[in-house]
Amino acid sequence: MSAQLPPLSQRGFLRWLWRQLTSMKTALILLFLLALASIPGSILPQRGTNPILVEQWITDNPTLGPIFDSVGLFDVFGSPWYSAVYILLFISLIGCVLPRLGLHWKAMRRPPPSAPKNLSRFGGGEFEFVGEPEVIIARACAILKKERWRTVVGHDTHGGHWVAAEKGYLRETGNLVFHFSLILILVGVAIGGLFGWRGNVIVREGEGFSNTLTQYDAWGGGRLSSADSLPEFSFTLESFNVEFERGNAQSGAPRLFEANMVVDQPGEPASTTHLVEVNQPLVIDAAKVFLVGHGYAPKLIVRDSQGAVVLDDAVVFLPQDGNFTSTGVIKVPDADPQLGFRGLFLPTTAVDEIRGPHSIFPAPDDISIFFGAWVGDLGLDDGVPQSIYTLNVEGMTQLGIDPLRIGQTWNLPEGAGSIEFTGYERWASFQLAYDPGKELALIAAILAIAGLSMSLFVQRRRIWVKVGEVPGRISGSRVKVEVAGIAKASGHDATEQVDRLVELLKGKVL
Amino acid sequence: MDSLGLADSSNNFIYAAMVTLFIATVLFSISFAAGRRKEPQVQLGSAKVLVESGGSKVHESINEVTRLEPGHRAANIGMSLTWLSAAMLLVGVVLRGMWAGRVPWGNMYEFSITSALGILLVFLVWSTQRDLRWLGLFVTIPTLLTLGLAVTVLYTEAAQLVPALKSYWLVIHVFAAIIGGGAFTVGAATAGLSLISDKGWFKQLPSREKLEGLTHRIISFSFPIWTFAVVAGAIWAENAWGRYWGWDPKETWAFITWVVFAAYLHARSTAGWKHQKASIIVLVGWLSFLINYFGVNIFINSLHSYAGV
Numbered sequence: 001m002s003a004q005l006p007p008l009s010q011r012g013f014l015r016w017l018w019r020q021l022t023s024m025k026t027a028l029i030l031l032f033l034l035a036l037a038s039i040p041g042s043i044l045p046q047r048g049t050n051p052i053l054v055e056q057w058i059t060d061n062p063t064l065g066p067i068f069d070s071v072g073l074f075d076v077f078g079s080p081w082y083s084a085v086y087i088l089l090f091i092s093l094i095g096c097v098l099p100r101l102g103l104h105w106k107a108m109r110r111p112p113p114s115a116p117k118n119l120s121r122f123g124g125g126e127f128e129f130v131g132e133p134e135v136i137i138a139r140a141c142a143i144l145k146k147e148r149w150r151t152v153v154g155h156d157t158h159g160g161h162w163v164a165a166e167k168g169y170l171r172e173t174g175n176l177v178f179h180f181s182l183i184l185i186l187v188g189v190a191i192g193g194l195f196g197w198r199g200n201v202i203v204r205e206g207e208g209f210s211n212t213l214t215q216y217d218a219w220g221g222g223r224l225s226s227a228d229s230l231p232e233f234s235f236t237l238e239s240f241n242v243e244f245e246r247g248n249a250q251s252g253a254p255r256l257f258e259a260n261m262v263v264d265q266p267g268e269p270a271s272t273t274h275l276v277e278v279n280q281p282l283v284i285d286a287a288k289v290f291l292v293g294h295g296y297a298p299k300l301i302v303r304d305s306q307g308a309v310v311l312d313d314a315v316v317f318l319p320q321d322g323n324f325t326s327t328g329v330i331k332v333p334d335a336d337p338q339l340g341f342r343g344l345f346l347p348t349t350a351v352d353e354i355r356g357p358h359s360i361f362p363a364p365d366d367i368s369i370f371f372g373a374w375v376g377d378l379g380l381d382d383g384v385p386q387s388i389y390t391l392n393v394e395g396m397t398q399l400g401i402d403p404l405r406i407g408q409t410w411n412l413p414e415g416a417g418s419i420e421f422t423g424y425e426r427w428a429s430f431q432l433a434y435d436p437g438k439e440l441a442l443i444a445a446i447l448a449i450a451g452l453s454m455s456l457f458v459q460r461r462r463i464w465v466k467v468g469e470v471p472g473r474i475s476g477s478r479v480k481v482e483v484a485g486i487a488k489a490s491g492h493d494a495t496e497q498v499d500r501l502v503e504l505l506k507g508k509v510l
Numbered sequence: 511m512d513s514l515g516l517a518d519s520s521n522n523f524i525y526a527a528m529v530t531l532f533i534a535t536v537l538f539s540i541s542f543a544a545g546r547r548k549e550p551q552v553q554l555g556s557a558k559v560l561v562e563s564g565g566s567k568v569h570e571s572i573n574e575v576t577r578l579e580p581g582h583r584a585a586n587i588g589m590s591l592t593w594l595s596a597a598m599l600l601v602g603v604v605l606r607g608m609w610a611g612r613v614p615w616g617n618m619y620e621f622s623i624t625s626a627l628g629i630l631l632v633f634l635v636w637s638t639q640r641d642l643r644w645l646g647l648f649v650t651i652p653t654l655l656t657l658g659l660a661v662t663v664l665y666t667e668a669a670q671l672v673p674a675l676k677s678y679w680l681v682i683h684v685f686a687a688i689i690g691g692g693a694f695t696v697g698a699a700t701a702g703l704s705l706i707s708d709k710g711w712f713k714q715l716p717s718r719e720k721l722e723g724l725t726h727r728i729i730s731f732s733f734p735i736w737t738f739a740v741v742a743g744a745i746w747a748e749n750a751w752g753r754y755w756g757w758d759p760k761e762t763w764a765f766i767t768w769v770v771f772a773a774y775l776h777a778r779s780t781a782g783w784k785h786q787k788a789s790i791i792v793l794v795g796w797l798s799f800l801i802n803y804f805g806v807n808i809f810i811n812s813l814h815s816y817a818g819v
Contacts, residue, residue: 024776024779024780025780025782025783027776028773028776028777028780028783031769031770031772031773031776032770032773034769035766035769035770035773035798038762038765038766038769039762039766041757041762042757042759042762042763042766042806042810043759043810046757048756048757049756049757049758076757077757189755198752198753245669245670247669248667249666249667249668249669250617250666250667250669253669253670253672254672254673255670255672255673256673257673277673278673278674278676278750279673279674279676279677279679279746279749279750280749281749281752288752290750290751290752292751292752431751431752432752433752433753435748435753435754438748438754441754442745442754445741445744446741448737448741449734449737449738449741452733452734452737453734456730456731456733456734456775457730
């Protein structure tokens with residue numbers, strides 16, 4: 001390819017730019033860029049999937065962290081540079097495919113090109129026999145039509161008769177379907193992104209959830225999604241069953257988790273019960289409820305310095321490892337003075353010198369909690385929103401650390417109050433999702449695979465049969481039949497088809 | 511058979527398959543070394559075949575030539591042993607599944623022994639269509655490496671599936687990924703060979719153009735299968751995690767692999783990119799497939815980390 005300088009006129013320049021953008025070489029480069037640009041998204045933690053890890057990474061790398069953050073490396077797939085690559089790629093795709101659509105439309109309506117003068121250079125077959133040229137041509141036509149070739153007949157200036165046949169138009173059709181399906185997938189993704197929403201909620205056993213924004217722990221919706229008109233329904237987590245592997249192989253791996261749910265929907269006269277498992281979401285209207293995680297919620301009773309019960313509830317602790325060593329925070333603003341606890345819940349307790357207290361099995365076989373207690377100001381009145389899973393101990397004094405078993409009570413030093421560990425509940429976390437674009441994306445993906453397969457497996461071939469006089473003979477008795485073919489794609493030929501046609505012709509004619 | 515008997519038999523079959531494949535590899539190398547010393551003998555008689563009915567006779571005469579090459583006997587035994595090895599691998603994989611009482615695709619050891627089987631099957635099925643004895647060495651070596659890693663580093667006792675894997679999509683998604691990956695591996699072998707075929711190191715290699723054509727065929731076969739594996743994975747993800755695409759590292763690398771092989775197919779119809787550059791793209795695509803398989807499962811925290819190691 002020769003390097004061309006862009007023309008100076010504005011129109012010429014635009015046309016030059018368009019041609020550059022829609023060239024195959026540009027598409028190739030953009031594909032490489034897309035692959036390359038995706039890599040950091042798989043290596044660095046991403047806000048979309050793991051915001052906590054992102055914050056951790058930035059804290060751990062104070063120099064690189066903010067720089068990476070400012071160029072969008074923690075949100076690669078939403079960053080402007082990533083969008084630029086795939087938008088350019090899609091423009092290039094449209095620019096490339098649209099003209100081909102017109103060309104293909106024309107090609108499909110055009111008869112196959114007539115037979116070339118010299119067939120022998122295609123390395124086909126050649127034989128002689130007795131017969132009328134018209135009859136042989138008609139038979140060849142019949143055979144080819146039966147095998148769904150598109151045919152056209154004709155004769156050249158010196159009396160030779162020919163059939164030209166072509167097959168495999170579906171190759172280009174498939175190619176076009178594939179590329180347009182990719183656009184359709186993008187549309188499906190865009191619809192889901194604009195109108196869809198997704199939320200997460202943790203529900204304890206026996207607790208309920210109704211589908212309004214305030215009930216979610218986290219909720220995110222597209223720009224055009226309707227946060228105030230979420231589908232009306234509610235559910236209660238009746239019970240939650242978990243089983244873990246107790247054998248030697250993969251000990252502690254989850255084997256079963258299932259949530260028994262009671263669902264109420266408007267318009268439905270009675271509540272319905274459902275079993276929700278991983279891979280088996282609950283479908284309500286268009287939204288789906290997925291079981292994504294679970295954990296423990298120890299039941300605690302906290303009394304303040306006067307002995308009044310200031311908290312009597314199960315508190316959600318978040319698992320930190322595969323054995324459900326779980327951490328949680330208890331804030332008691334109603335106590336006087338205010339109390340705060342950090343807790344470490346161990347379903348199967350072990351203590352060693354290196355790791356300290358930790359759990360060695362995910363099932364509740366040997367439960368204990370290690371508490372650290374603080375007294376002072378929780379800082380809740382500053383107006384700064386706080387996470388319920390972190391305790392800000394600035395302005396508080398630590399009272400000590402104490403391990404508790406179920407049924408035990410820790411009387412805090414200095415008469416600050418007490419905390420009693422009475423038992424535990426399980427909780428399950430659910431993801432609720434609504435994606436109106438996913439059906440379109442699926443249909444487009446199926447179309448894409450179908451189109452792709454057609455474009456790769458169907459071969460475009462041309463085949464010609466020519467019947468003429470045998471050189472040096474008086475016409476009438478014997479004629480020369482030539483058969484030849486070509487395949488459009490490199491690395492393929494029409495040998496098989498030519499051989500077959502020769503066999504069939506011989507069988508029919510001789 | 512009790513479960514321990516099944517476990518032992520499965521492992522024994524895998525080991526036997528490895529030994530057989532190792533012997534096949536040695537024989538393929540002998541065949542290669544033999545081919546290097548002597549020029550292939552072309553029998554004059556085969557040139558007499560007339561262009562009577564197209565190219566089929568020409569194909570036969572080419573086969574005639576390859577059959578006469580030195581080292582052909584070693585390569586033939588190598589092919590038979592490769593079939594035998596694949597059969598033993600198949601038995602080993604099936605017994606593994608019976609031991610575990612489920613599809614044998616629950617951890618990386620099981621993925622790896624099945625992937626090794628996948629590579630061999632793609633190669634062997636293809637070898638029934640055309641003479642691929644020259645390729646044997648370059649297919650058995652990566653297969654042996656995969657099996658070696660499987661029985662040493664990745665070995666895990668059979669256990670039940672984690673709930674996330676309990677779905678019929680496991681069968682569909684993993685099967686497609688294994689066949690697609692096996693074909694990518696065979697394609698990487700032909701692409702790699704096409705890069706060195708001009709150097710004249712190995713006389714019995716097909717020409718560069720031929721190797722490039724073969725690479726194109728095998729990638730054209732595996733690319734739609736890989737696409738299907740990715741789409742099947744997306745459908746499964748929608749059902750399990752509530753979104754069909756979430757840029758999990760496994761998804762990201764599957765996408766990167768897909769894009770690189772898409773680039774290869776485009777390169778094949780771009781002037782100046784059809785030959786060496788296209789072959790290099792295949793190797794890059796295969797590398798990203800390997801990163802996805804080993805790297806993401808073991809080193810990156812992903813929803814797909816089922817390595818069990």
